[in-house]
Amino acid sequence: MNCNVATSWIHDYLDGELPREEAIQLKAHLLACPACRSRFEQLERTEAYVQAAFSADTRSLAGSDAYNAAALTDRIIGALPTAPKKRSWTRWLRNHPAIAVASVFAMVMLSSFITMWEQHGELVVRGTDLDQVVITGNRVIVPEGARVNGDLTVENGITEVAGEIQGNLTVIDGTLNMASTANIIGEEKTINQALDWVWYKLKRTVNDLAS
Amino acid sequence: MISMEARLARLALKGDQRAFAEIVGLYQDKLYHMAYRMLNNRQEAEDAVQDTFLRVYKNLDRYDENMKFSTWIYRIATNLCIDRLRKRKPSYSLDAESNEHEGLDGYSMIPSDNRTPESETLLSEVQQTIHKAIDTLPAKYKTVMILRYLQELSLQEIGDVLDMPVTTVKTRVHRGREFLRKRLEREF
C-alpha cells in the first residue's frame, strides 16, 4: 500500500468512516511501515486532544462569569420586534410572483407620480382672452358680467366661473366652482392627470403581464 | 412527524414569543460557544448570537421544514460569524481563493491573539494550544473544525450547514487535523 493512501485512510478511520475491509488493509500497512505508524499515533492523539479541548471548552465557558447566559437571553428577547409581522401575505405574494411584481410596481408608480404631480403644483393659466380673468393666489375667477372670447385652461388652481366663456374650459388637477350665472359655450372638462396617468399605466402593465 | 423546533417556529410565527424564547433556550449556549470560538471575543460572540436569533425571528416564515432546524440556525450563525471575520481582518485573507490542495503550514505564520480570557485558564496547556492553533486557521477551516468538534456534527450535516459537498468537508477536516498534529508535535 502507498503511504499517501494510508494517510488518507487514517483520517477516514478517525472520522469513523473507513470500511472494515480497508481498515484491515490499513492495519497491515501500519504494522509494516514505521513512518505511517508514527503518523497514525500522532493523529490519534491529536484527535483525542481536540475532542477533549472542545468538551472542556463547553463546560468552562458555560460555567464562567465571562458568559452571562441569562443576561444575553434578556437582551435577545428584548431586542425582538414587539409583534412579529403578519407574514402570511408576503408568503402568498412569494407564491404569486407576477402579482407581487405588479402590485409593487403599481404602488411605486402611484406614489412616485402623485409626489411628482404635487411637486409641480404651480398655477398655470392659459387662454386667449385673459383680460377678462381675475387671478388671486391660486384662484382663477371669471366674474359675473365678464366674457372670455375663447378657450380657458387652468392647471393646479381653483376656478370660479360666474361669467361667460365662449370657448372650452379645461381644468387640470384643480377644482371648478360654477355660479348660477355661469355660461360656458364650449366644452367643459376636468382632468386629474395623476390618476388618469396611473390608471393608464396600470392598464398597460396588466396587459403586459397578461400577454 | 414535524420536529419540536419546527412546532415552536410555527407558534412563534403566529406571534407566540414564549415559543421563540424556547428556541432561544435550546440554541443560545451552543451558538455562543460556536461564535466565541469563531471570533475569539466575548462581546462579538454575544452580538453574533443576538444577530442570529434576530435573523431567525425575522425569517421564520422562510424556514423550510424539510431542513433540520439546527442546520438552518447553524447556517445563519456561521454566515454571520464569517462576515464578522471578513470585516475585521481584511489582511488575513491569505487564503481567500487558495485551492484545497495547498498546504496549511503558511497559516501558522499568522500571529495569534495572545490574550487569555479568564475562562481559558480552566483549560489545560494542551487545550489552550489547540484553541490558539484553531484560531489562526482561515475561516473556512476554522468553521469546519468548530462544527465538527464543538457542535459534534457529522460530516454530512456540516456539508448541509455550509452548503458544500461532503468531500470538501472531509478534505478540510483532514487538513485541519494535520495542521493541529504538527502544532502539537512541535510544542509537546
Ligand SMILES: [Zn+2]
Ligand atoms: Zn507507510
